[in-house]
Amino acid sequence: MSHMHIPDGVLPFWLVSAGWIVTLAILYISIRWSSGIKLEQKLPLIGIAAALMIVGMTLEIVPIAYHINMSVIAGIVLGPALGFIAVFIVDLIIAMFGHGGITVVGLNTLIVGAEAVLGFYLFRACLSVLRRGGISIGFSSALAALFSLMLSTSLMIGIVHISQINPSEALHNDVQNSGQSIVSHERGYLYEDSNSQNRRIDTVRFAKTVLFLGIFGWVLEAAITGFVIGYVSRVRPDLIFSKAT
Amino acid sequence: MDIGAIDYFANGGNSFLHRASTRYKLIFVALVIASVVITDDFILLLSVYLILTAFVILTRLPFLKIISIASYPAIFALLFAIASWNGNWIGSGVIVFKALDAALATVLLIVTTPYPNVFAALEPLLPKVVVEGLFLTYRSIFILLELIDNLIKALRLRGGLTPGRYLKNIINFSSGIGLLLVRGFDLSERFYGVMRIRGYNGKMAELESKKLDKRDAVPILIGILVLALSLAGYVRNDLSKYYIYAFMISILSVLFTVSYTYIQKSRGLNWKN
Numbered sequence: 240m241s242h243m244h245i246p247d248g249v250l251p252f253w254l255v256s257a258g259w260i261v262t263l264a265i266l267y268i269s270i271r272w273s274s275g276i277k278l279e280q281k282l283p284l285i286g287i288a289a290a291l292m293i294v295g296m297t298l299e300i301v302p303i304a305y306h307i308n309m310s311v312i313a314g315i316v317l318g319p320a321l322g323f324i325a326v327f328i329v330d331l332i333i334a335m336f337g338h339g340g341i342t343v344v345g346l347n348t349l350i351v352g353a354e355a356v357l358g359f360y361l362f363r364a365c366l367s368v369l370r371r372g373g374i375s376i377g378f379s380s381a382l383a384a385l386f387s388l389m390l391s392t393s394l395m396i397g398i399v400h401i402s403q404i405n406p407s408e409a410l411h412n413d414v415q416n417s418g419q420s421i422v423s424h425e426r427g428y429l430y431e432d433s434n435s436q437n438r439r440i441d442t443v444r445f446a447k448t449v450l451f452l453g454i455f456g457w458v459l460e461a462a463i464t465g466f467v468i469g470y471v472s473r474v475r476p477d478l479i480f481s482k483a484t
Numbered sequence: 485m486d487i488g489a490i491d492y493f494a495n496g497g498n499s500f501l502h503r504a505s506t507r508y509k510l511i512f513v514a515l516v517i518a519s520v521v522i523t524d525d526f527i528l529l530l531s532v533y534l535i536l537t538a539f540v541i542l543t544r545l546p547f548l549k550i551i552s553i554a555s556y557p558a559i560f561a562l563l564f565a566i567a568s569w570n571g572n573w574i575g576s577g578v579i580v581f582k583a584l585d586a587a588l589a590t591v592l593l594i595v596t597t598p599y600p601n602v603f604a605a606l607e608p609l610l611p612k613v614v615v616e617g618l619f620l621t622y623r624s625i626f627i628l629l630e631l632i633d634n635l636i637k638a639l640r641l642r643g644g645l646t647p648g649r650y651l652k653n654i655i656n657f658s659s660g661i662g663l664l665l666v667r668g669f670d671l672s673e674r675f676y677g678v679m680r681i682r683g684y685n686g687k688m689a690e691l692e693s694k695k696l697d698k699r700d701a702v703p704i705l706i707g708i709l710v711l712a713l714s715l716a717g718y719v720r721n722d723l724s725k726y727y728i729y730a731f732m733i734s735i736l737s738v739l740f741t742v743s744y745t746y747i748q749k750s751r752g753l754n755w756k757n
Contacts, residue, residue: 247517248523278616312665470663
């Protein structure tokens with residue numbers, strides 16, 4: 240649910256550009272970080288983990304674009320660096336299928352990538368703490384998924400909230416009253432001087448809607464992640480406990 | 485989202501968009517997206533959507549299928565529009581049509597271009613590992629879809645997905661996904677190994693010439709025109725009153741393409757063949 244299906248042109252240009260710049264910087268660091276390993280061995284795993292995420296994202300659980308991400312599974316299996324690369328690939332492909340805007344790929348990669356990276360570290364942290372108490376790998380991954388999804392959804396709400404802060408508008412606030420609107424009835428409807436004024440989002444309403452829908456998704460995805468990782472750890476533990484990249 | 489059908493459309497068609505160069509189709513999509521980002525005019529966004537609809541009709545692919553694939557982002561755009569509702573339906577319409585325009589332009593590219601061509605065209609822009617990852621991911625989707633089909637059948641036959649037993653269903657379904665991950669990884673690894681043995685070194689073959697051809701003219705000209713209209717309205721707001729003419733032309737283009745394909749009796753021809 241934390242994946243933003245926001246179309247092109249809705250979010251301000253400075254924000255989507257910033258999203259792309261930060262994503263490309265992290266992507267560069269991730270590629271440099273993973274340059275020490277034999278990528279030929281990891282590429283098929285990137286391919287299949289990314290494909291699993293795409294299939295998960297395209298299966299609507301409830302017909303309001305409500306789906307599971309499986310990004311935490313990708314993070315646990317691939318590690319933070321390769322997990323982030325996989326998320327970027329996923330976002331690029333699904334944007335090509337019209338599932339979210341092309342310009343929003345940067346921001347989406349940051350949000351879903353945060354799930355993968357946080358999922359990996361939270362999983363390892365939970366495992367090191369809870370294993371002593373006999374708690375299973377599946378439960379640790381479920382907890383990691385739950386907290387990662389909560390954080391990434393909060394990140395998404397935060398991005399939507401800051402999307403309403405126009406830096407140039409804020410800088411020129413003293414000179415120009417940003418609330419001024421020029422009303423034109425030439426075609427029978429309202430024009431505003433600043434187009435962004437026309438699309439002020441009620442962040443509280445948006446947050447309430449997303450969080451209300453999100454809670455079910457977090458629990459469901461946490462359960463699925465727990466069972467999947469539990470299964471894979473029994474069948475192919477090397478996929479989960481290989482050296483982190 | 486039916487990825488199998490999209491792949492079939494891209495490989496099976498023979499329309500002017502199928503024949504156009506991938507590089508210029510990518511530029512066309514970029515121009516449309518740029519204009520969608522720039523403009524906030526409902527009439528222009530509606531006109532762009534109608535022009536893209538005319539393109540869909542001209543590709544002779546199943547119209548409703550393509551439109552429904554490209555309408556998916558509108559669901560979330562609607563949620564966004566509700567969140568930003570200020571009593572002005574034009575504002576909500578702008579959000580929804582921005583989503584529809586950008587998605588339809590991108591979907592038009594995908595349903596008329598085989599995926600190796602798209603990835604090859606993106607190669608100069610992206611790191612090698614990402615291009616290889618894109619290729620392997622796309623291939624893996626089809627491996628997974630086949631495995632999922634068999635898995636769901638097997639689960640149903642053995643009573644693994646029983647109505648009313650939600651927890652048991654989730655456990656079985658999740659174990660199935662775990663199995664898919666393991667099996668898919670083995671198959672993907674084998675597929676990648678075979679590719680390497682056959683000489684694949686991470687570089688996609690150059691499939692098309694870089695020269696601008698006459699077959700690329702229509703998408704490029706329409707893309708430039710759409711961007712020019714958006715820029716004109718952005719620079720001088722009073723020019724946007726002329727968008728009504730663009731709207732009329734777009735309606736005429738839809739009517740023309742509909743009648744043209746009916747006269748030729750070629751609607752949905754590529755799909756049927």
